[in-house]
Structures are given as structure tokens and as C-alpha cells.
Amino acid sequence: MRRTASPLGLLLLFAGVAVAVSGCELMPDPEFAALKSALILNIAEASRSPSDGSVDFRFELTNRGSTSAKSCLGPSRSVSYSVSSSGSSSTGSSFTGVDHPGCTREFAIESGGVMSWHETLKVPRLSERRVEVEVNVQIVNPRRCGNWGNCVAIYLKSNTFEIP
DSSP states (O other), rough: OOOOOOHHHHHHHHHHHHHHHHHHSSSSHHHHTTTTHHHHEEEEEEEESSSTTTTEEEEEEEOOOOOOEEEEEEEEEOOOOOETTOOOOOOOEEEEEEEOOSSSSSEEOOOTTTTEEEEEEOOOTTTEEEEEEEEEEEEEEEEEEEETEEEEEEEEEEEEEEEE
């Protein structure tokens, strides 16, 4: 007599396979978690782009940790801004995000080392005279990415920078 698989048995089998495949994504990675306090993000330069509403940034990522920092830049960015004009001020933010972030640029920064790169980002209210910005940059863990590019991520917040 031949048995056929029950729907419940198949469901349990597929659930077990899914957990086994994604299990390493769920486990903590202390090396990656330490990057949140080891890496410092600075806006080294920022200037209004010739294209309207954008700023050309030069970022520096410094490793203050005691070991090499190996990770990836992710695609998501968040720009927070503050505008002061004629005695009044306003704040806001813009976010460029990806549902399932992946690695856009792998990096390794030795202890005490610095990595720099350029990006152009949209910044609202650039028509104002004085605009201060902070940028959050996504850092993803290339060792803990799912099958669909869903990497574990942290965000690093930059210093405040006044756009000339």
C-alpha cells in the first residue's frame, strides 16, 4: 500500500527547509553589530549640484574599532534638513529606501582607516539661503543576506553640515 503525503506534513517539511535556509540570517552576528559603534560617518564636503534640488556629497567612513571593518554600503539613504530664514526655521527629511536591500559597494576598512566616496542626493528646500543637513547611510551585512537580497542592515548618521 502506498501512502501519499498529507498537506500538514508537506507544510511542516517546507517550513523546516525555510528555517534551515534562512537560519544564518536570524542568528546574531556580533562582528557586524559592533560596526554600529566602530564606524563614524562624516560629510567631508557638500556643494549644491548644477542640477536643481541636489547636493554633491563627499562622505568619509572612519573605522574607530580595533579590527578591520568588512561590510557593504546599502542602497537606502535618509536626508534630514533644517532651514533657517528670516527668523523662522523648519525641519524635514527625505528617504530613499529599498524593500529588500542588497550590497551596492563592498568595503574593508582597517582599524584607524578611512574610506571616502561621492554621491549626489536630493535635498528639499535648497532654494533657501542656509540649509543644514544630516545623512543616514545604510550599511548591510553581506554575510547575512537572504535569497532575495534582504540583507541585515544598520544605519549610520552623519555629522550636521551646512550647505554653502
